[in-house]
Amino acid sequence: MSTHQADHGPGLYAISDLHAGFDGNLDAIDRLRPRTDGDWLVVAGDVADRFGTIVDTLDRLRDRFARVVWTPGNHDLWTPPGDPVQARGAERYGALVDALRRHDVTTPDDDWPVWTSGAGPVTIVPLHLLFDYSFRDTTGLSRREAVAEARRSGVMSSDEVYLHPDPFESRDAWSRALVDAARRRLDALPDGVRTVLVNHYPLERGPLARIRRAQIGMWAGTTATAGWAVRYRAEAVVYGHLHIPVTDVIEGVPHHEVSLGYPRERGHEWSRPRRALRLLEPGGADIVVTPS
Template sequence: MGPAPSLLAISDLHVRYAENRRLVEGLRPRSSGDWLLVAGDVGEYVADVAWALRLLSARFAKVVWTPGNHELWTPPDDPVCLRGQARYEHLVTLCRDLGVTTPEDPYPLWDGPGGPVTIAPLFLLYDYTFRPDGTFTKEAALARAYDVGVVCSDEFLLHPDPYPTRDAWCHARVRQTVTRLAAVADGPPTVLVNHYPLVRDPTRVLRHPEFALWCGTDLTADWHRRFHAAAAVYGHLHIPRTTVHDGVPFEEVSVGYPREWRPRGSQPGYRQILPPAQPTRSR
């Protein structure tokens, strides 16, 4: 008998980097029943996203994907020049062709060790509410970020079409997602998978606090309690670690850029979400 299946997670693969591409080529399940949650930022180019998800979906029993900001960029040299919602829908179709679950699909049930839990991939974006101390409006917070030279490339490459702004798109996604999560609230606990942290606290360790503007929304601050989360999975910050909020483990599972993971002395890989690898401690 082989090892029991596990629910695993990873994010921020950034496969345009050759070293990260080799890491992805080396990712393999430990059990034929392993599922892999991919919490965004596979890459910026549609062909790269397709390459990575095709490889992973051929190896893992199920792959669940939610987009990061990089997948939603429209690089000027990408042959796929779609923007905003149209780009997202194109990626959803790509995933479905590969058998990869997206935020637009029915939430799958993990009934392996640590389950049953409902796996809920979320696509929510951000609304500039994670503001630097001393700023109280989006405009003031963005002005501070521009003044200190900490501005996310989303401002130039992530287009919200047909929504007027990225925060308007975020608010539409939050409304849609609340409805879907409410529909499963009476069922098993959830594992919430989002590219961004659902609570602001993990962004407090950022070297540049202004960057938190592009890291989530205050509208999700109680979702881990409201929707009975067994765990919350996210990436984006490139600070892999586990924190616990109201008894719920929040797993930052990013690989990040080679310049970030090389100094740690070991190659990054996926994180086991279920069954829990170790007891959680409340904070």
């Protein structure tokens, strides 16, 4: 255990892309345990594909941590065949919010909680945002043409099948509505409020340079969030989706990708304690959150 954590008491941790439907991840999730009774856990989306697994997983984490803050990933919003809950799009998201509130999990639709660190209060902002294909790298092609080209190339996101935009006419239309709603709420924050912005997708395009197949980027966020970290006085940005855990400092703000990812991506990593991010404390980006 880090002596830094022992000296500073409760910590604010973050993880994403738990993909709890994979057997190889269940032990990893069970080993996510707090060090103190006051620890918080931020979960930046992609808990699971199925409704019941999402709720059960977050409920178990809430039993351990003083607070769990969740924002949805694309997998959380899928409506896969065989799922007993066949709600689609915005209705599915709303059903998840209702279910998670019953388990005392904080959602993007709730009051944003305030974490108090040694540096003072910081508002934790879970964002419910999507993608609008604006990160596509195919110069000169429309959204429809870029998706068709990706299909021909064998690079296609399952979001095109399982993530329904209902009642919006398209995923990008839903994305625009979500961006507008989030911006209005963020703009209403009092002057001087510091934040931690939590989103499933990167808020900036830069981290996409690491993905192996650039076309996948069109399903990985929106250019509409560029500059939000500075505009909304973020101490840190937390995101997932890319399955490439790394920290970038962009315009002076650390952007933490905190994915657990799929078992095949980790090899034998979970033979060691999993690392999670402790935010807002100096040197806190590499703290062990599971017992050895």
